[in-house]
Amino acid sequence: MNLSLALNIPTAADQVWSVGELSVAVKALLEGQFPPIWVRGEVVQCKVWSSGHWYFTLRDRRSQVKCCMFRLNASRAGKPPEDGTEVFVLAKPGLYEDKGEFQLIVSRMLPTSAVGQKQQELERVKALLHRDGLFDPARKRAIPGYACTVALVTSPDGAALKDVVTVTRKRWPCARILLVGARVQGEGAVEELVRALRLVNRIPGVDLCIVGRGGGAREDLAAFNSEAVCRALAAVRVPTISAVGHEIDISLTDLVADLRAATPSAAAEMAVADRRDALRLVDDLSVRLASGLTGRTRLAAARLARSADRLHAAVDGVLSSRRNLAERLAAQLDALSPLRVLGRGFAVPMDASGRVLKQRADFIRDESFRLRVADGDVRARVE
Amino acid sequence: MRKAEPSSTPPLADELARLEEIVRKLEADDTELDAALVLFEEGVARLRAARERLVAAELKVQAVLEEAGGDIRLTDLDA
Numbered sequence: 408m409n410l411s412l413a414l415n416i417p418t419a420a421d422q423v424w425s426v427g428e429l430s431v432a433v434k435a436l437l438e439g440q441f442p443p444i445w446v447r448g449e450v451v452q453c454k455v456w457s458s459g460h461w462y463f464t465l466r467d468r469r470s471q472v473k474c475c476m477f478r479l480n481a482s483r484a485g486k487p488p489e490d491g492t493e494v495f496v497l498a499k500p501g502l503y504e505d506k507g508e509f510q511l512i513v514s515r516m517l518p519t520s521a522v523g524q525k526q527q528e529l530e531r532v533k534a535l536l537h538r539d540g541l542f543d544p545a546r547k548r549a550i551p552g553y554a555c556t557v558a559l560v561t562s563p564d565g566a567a568l569k570d571v572v573t574v575t576r577k578r579w580p581c582a583r584i585l586l587v588g589a590r591v592q593g594e595g596a597v598e599e600l601v602r603a604l605r606l607v608n609r610i611p612g613v614d615l616c617i618v619g620r621g622g623g624a625r626e627d628l629a630a631f632n633s634e635a636v637c638r639a640l641a642a643v644r645v646p647t648i649s650a651v652g653h654e655i656d657i658s659l660t661d662l663v664a665d666l667r668a669a670t671p672s673a674a675a676e677m678a679v680a681d682r683r684d685a686l687r688l689v690d691d692l693s694v695r696l697a698s699g700l701t702g703r704t705r706l707a708a709a710r711l712a713r714s715a716d717r718l719h720a721a722v723d724g725v726l727s728s729r730r731n732l733a734e735r736l737a738a739q740l741d742a743l744s745p746l747r748v749l750g751r752g753f754a755v756p757m758d759a760s761g762r763v764l765k766q767r768a769d770f771i772r773d774e775s776f777r778l779r780v781a782d783g784d785v786r787a788r789v790e
Numbered sequence: 791m792r793k794a795e796p797s798s799t800p801p802l803a804d805e806l807a808r809l810e811e812i813v814r815k816l817e818a819d820d821t822e823l824d825a826a827l828v829l830f831e832e833g834v835a836r837l838r839a840a841r842e843r844l845v846a847a848e849l850k851v852q853a854v855l856e857e858a859g860g861d862i863r864l865t866d867l868d869a
Contacts, residue, residue: 553802585852692809
């Protein structure tokens with residue numbers, strides 16, 4: 408029997424935890440289980456510390472939890488909420504070790520009423536753009552196969568520029584990226600995006616336009632849902648890719664652009680060709696060019712040979728028909744020949760000069776003359 | 791800084807399209823030999839240029855700036 412159990416006291420064999428160790432272990436366990444999640448609740452007792460951090464309690468009918476929002480995030484959330492304000496918070500559950508308290512570290516806070524209004528505004532703009540045909544699949548243009556000059560509308564300080572440059576440098580280093588800088592969130596973002604998109608139309612030689620930003624919270628993507636930005640994007644003269652880095656949400660620019668990419672890196676992959684593919688194509692064309700010429704030369708040689716054969720055949724034909732004609736004419740000539748008449752027993756008398764003696768008067772007594780017979784002359788005399 | 795100007799070389803897409811056209815003509819049966827030779831020479835020159843363009847190139851990143859007068863200027867960026 409175990410003595411420690413009987414006495415119900417720890418022994419040397421038992422592991423004894425310090426409070427701190429337990430807190431660390433629970434904290435690790437808790438924080439390992441939860442990614443940042445959206446939590447809905449009512450804010451009470453929001454206190455703003457001199458450090459700028461906000462501390463408040465989030466509660467519903469059943470439970471409550473302490474929350475901490477650090478200065479940087481708190482400054483982006485606007486005014487501290489009044490007691491009873493219903494909010495969504497993006498938070499990571501954790502443990503405040505010093506006090507052993509379960510808490511939420513909040514990175515975003517949105518009043519639920521504002522979310523409702525934003526959703527209504529989004530639906531309104533979406534309906535307008537839809538009515539005007541900006542989402543029409545028929546107006547989508549094809550992305551050029553070998554875009555060399557890519558205009559990139561994004562923040563000069565954002566991750567999107569770096570991502571697009573990295574991917575393009577790797578895939579298609581003969582490209583040129585023209586950064587048209589614009590704020591992509593916060594005040595002035597809409598106006599700057601519109602101005603930048605209009606500027607793209609004035610840059611000569613642009614093949615393609617990417618508009619986008621790196622990942623951000625839903626409310627940071629508001630500019631990409633604005634009617635003005637969507638209309639300016641639709642008016643860009645070259646094919647467009649929208650790359651608003653938020654996998655879950657689709658922004659209205661995604662629907663207006665000719666192509667939607669989940670991230671700026673993905674947009675770069677769609678925008679430019681792969682140099683290795685292009686080099687393979689060039690190799691393939693080289694081979695086809697060479698074999699094309701060889702084929703053509705062979706064909707020409709074969710044609711030449713065929714032409715020579717035909718020429719010979721033609722000459723032979725002409726010669727043969729000429730020969731036949733000559734033979735025919737010769738036969739006719741032969742029939743008409745006086746020699747042929749002589750052959751039948753006739754003779755032609757001729758005087759010494761070769762004149763044919765045709766009448767009695769031509770014959771003079773004692774004069775000699777020749778008689779032309781079939782096989783020669785016979786001398787004769789008139790009696 | 792320099793003023794934005796269109797590139798003087800034709801787009802690579804046009805180059806490759808022309809090459810494809812040349813090869814097709816060479817492969818067709820009705821191209822005469824002397825025309826084929828001219829096409830071949832053009833093809834070789836274009837292929838060489840395209841390859842050089844693909845191999846030698848280094849990505850250029852430039853910022854587009856609109857000046858007060860409305861002129862567009864490009865500046866190289868070390869991105």
